[in-house]
Amino acid sequence: xxxxxxxxxxxxxxxxxxSTPTFAGDKMNDLEIAHSAYTAGTIDIRYxxxxxxxxxxxxVRDFAQTMIRDHGAVNDQAVALxxxxxxxxxxxxxxxxxxxxxxxxxxxxIKLNGKAFDCAYATNELGYHKVVNKTVEGNFIPxxxxxxxxxxxxxxxxxxxxHEGHAERMVTALKCxx
Amino acid sequence: MIGSALLGAAMITALFTLGAxxxxxxxxxxxxxxxxxxxxxxxxxxAGDTVEWINRDIVPHTATEDKRAWDTKNLNKGQAGVIxxxxxxEQSYICRFHPxxxxxxxxxx
Numbered sequence: 001x002x003x004x005x006x007x008x009x010x011x012x013x014x015x016x017x018x019s020t021p022t023f024a025g026d027k028m029n030d031l032e033i034a035h036s037a038y039t040a041g042t043i044d045i046r047y048x049x050x051x052x053x054x055x056x057x058x059x060v061r062d063f064a065q066t067m068i069r070d071h072g073a074v075n076d077q078a079v080a081l082x083x084x085x086x087x088x089x090x091x092x093x094x095x096x097x098x099x100x101x102x103x104x105x106x107x108x109x110i111k112l113n114g115k116a117f118d119c120a121y122a123t124n125e126l127g128y129h130k131v132v133n134k135t136v137e138g139n140f141i142p143x144x145x146x147x148x149x150x151x152x153x154x155x156x157x158x159x160x161x162x163h164e165g166h167a168e169r170m171v172t173a174l175k176c177x178x
Numbered sequence: 179m180i181g182s183a184l185l186g187a188a189m190i191t192a193l194f195t196l197g198a199x200x201x202x203x204x205x206x207x208x209x210x211x212x213x214x215x216x217x218x219x220x221x222x223x224x225a226g227d228t229v230e231w232i233n234r235d236i237v238p239h240t241a242t243e244d245k246r247a248w249d250t251k252n253l254n255k256g257q258a259g260v261i262x263x264x265x266x267x268e269q270s271y272i273c274r275f276h277p278x279x280x281x282x283x284x285x286x287x
Contacts, residue, residue: 066275066276069238070238073255152236158213158235159237162276162278
């Protein structure tokens with residue numbers, strides 16, 4: 001089930017419509033995994049704040065509020081854990097790729113409004129959660145060695161899978177293909 | 179005279195005893211919120227009973243009647259909310275934050 005990160009980063013960039021970066025190693029350590037998981041949550045919170053600033057659609061706004069609330073709660077748990085373990089997460093190529101891709105996405109989003117924005121945001125949320133879930137389930141959880149971090153990632157995955165389903169229903173309700 | 183008084187007292191005691199058994203004490207029920215599900219998702223209670231929802235997920239949830247007739251408000255991880263049910267009938271509820279989470283409380287007489 002483990003995913004080769006050399007294959008994973010292009011997948012993330014396919015969602016972000018960016019070129020493929022170079023990536024030095026395949027296997028991430030616990031501190032890198034913690035950093036990337038936290039970064040992924042922070043990115044989705046930033047997308048959500050953007051959505052609240054632009055969208056007037058109640059479903060989209062409710063979803064964005066939920067992303068802020070849920071990813072904030074997960075990241076709070078992550079901070080509590082790293083504080084308890086007295087460790088510092090390590091920046092890495094995957095985190096850098098996530099940040100770079102998200103910056104490009106936000107630059108596209110701020111040019112949109114109305115249904116065009118709602119559909120772009122909703123579609124991105126669906127794609128983003130799919131990629132993140134695949135990464136957490138196929139790479140992070142199998143590779144992480146510290147038991148409390150593995151447990152937190154498992155709880156986070158249950159949350160993110162619920163988000164993926166929620167995003168899918170939001171995309172359907174928006175009728176973006178019409 | 180004393181005998182009839184004792185008989186009367188015994189009858190009154192019996193009536194109270196019968197009354198107590200006819201009016202069963204209210205029961206406290208529990209629904210666990212875990213992995214984005216209400217467990218159990220359907221629950222039957224008697225009028226006057228209470229239901230406690232306890233959140234074991236890492237993100238906040240609510241238990242909220244579909245038309246907002248009752249609401250536990252935000253339940254963070256480890257927190258619980260209690261609702262007392264007085265009116266018989268079937269009451270559907272959701273989590274306001276994750277509306278795909280659904281449950282039903284059936285209140286009987």
